[in-house]
Amino acid sequence: MDIWQQIADGFVKYSYYCIPLLAFLLDCLIGDPQTKYHPVVGIGKLISLYENLLYKASDSNARKFLYGMFTALLTIITVIIISVLILAMASAINPWLEYVIEVILVYISISPRALAKAGNELARLLKQGRLEKARFKLSWIVGRDTTDLDESEITRATIETIAENTVDGILSPLFFFILFGPLGAIAYRATNTLDSMIGYKNDKYMFFGRFAAKLDDLVNLIPARIGLFLFTLAAFILQDDWRSAWRIGWRDARKHPSPNGGYAEAPVAGALHIRLGGYNQYFNRMTFREYMGDPLTQMKGYHITKTIRLMYVCTLLMISLTIILTYGMIQL
DSSP, X not given: OHHHHHHHHHHXXXXXXXXXXXXXXXXXXXXXXXXTTOHHHHHHHHHHHHHHHXXXXXXXXXXXXXXXHHHHHHHHHHHHHHHHHHXXXXXXXXXXXXXXXXXXXXXXXXXXXXXXXXXXXXXXXXXXXXXXXXXXHHTTTOSSOOTTOOHHHHHHHHHHHHHHHHIIIIIHHHHHHHHHTHHHHHHHHHHHHHHHHHOOOSTTHHHHTHHHHHHHHHHTHHHHHHHHHHHHHHHXXXXXXXXXXXXHHHHHGGGSSSTTTHHHHHHHHHHHTOOEEEEEEETTEEEEEEEESOOSSOOOHHHHHHHHHHXXXXXXXXXXXHHHHHHHHHHO
C-alpha cells in the first residue's frame, strides 16, 4: 500500500510535466476522431465566421491584408479566451478536472497517429499495387494533382507530407507547451489552422491570408530547426544513416520554398538515401521544387513506413525534451 501511495504522491508532484506524455498516449489510443464536434473543427468554423465578417472581394489589397490580420488575431485570442474560461470552470469544480482539460488541450494540438494512419494506408496500397486507390487517398492529404503519379511520386509526396507535418503536428505544439503551457499548444493549433484555411497564394487569399501564412512561418521557425536535430538523432536510434541525415539536412534545407519545411524533409531524405523535391502539378500548372537529398535508392512504399518510424521516434524525443525543459524552467 505504501508503494502505491508513493506512486500516487509522485504523480501529484510531477503531474504537470506528464501532460505531454499523457496527451501522446491519448493520441495513440484515440487518434484524431473525424467528427464535427472536434475542437479543431470548431476553430475552423470560428475562422470562417471572422472571414465572412471581414473579407470583401472589393476591398483594396492593403485593406484585405489588414482585415486578414484582424481575422488571425481575433481567432487566436478567441481560442485562448474560450480555453481559459473552460479551464477556470473545470478548476472551480475540481482541480483534477482542470488537469484533464489541460491534457486534452495538448492532445488535440498534436497528431502523430493521424500522420501514421494516412502514411500506413498509402504504404499498404502501394504494396498491393493499387495505384489508383493510392492516388485517390493521397489527394486527401496533399494539395498537388495526384492523377498521374507513379509509385515513386506517390511515395515522395507522402514522405514530404509526413516529414513536414511532424513539425506542424508535433514539434511546434510541444515547443509552445514548453513556453506557455497547454494554452500555448492550443494557440499554436489555431495559428496552424489559420494557415491551412486562408494562407494560400491564390487570388482570394493572396493578401487576406498573407499575415496568417507569415505568422505560421514565424512560429515554426525554431521548432523546424529543432526537428533537424531530432530527425538526425532518430536516424541514429533506428540505425538509419544519421550522418547523411545531418549532412543533407544542413546542405539542402534552405532549398525548400518554405523557410521551415526543408529542415524536416532534408534530414529524412538523407537518412533514407532518397531524393525529395522535383516537379509537382497544382491545378494543371507544373511547378519545380529544388531537390533535397541524393537519389541513392529508388523510392518505394517501404520508405513511407521508415519515415513513420522516424516521426514516432522524433515525437518521443520531443516529449522527453519537453518534460526536461519544462521541469528545468519551473525549478529555476
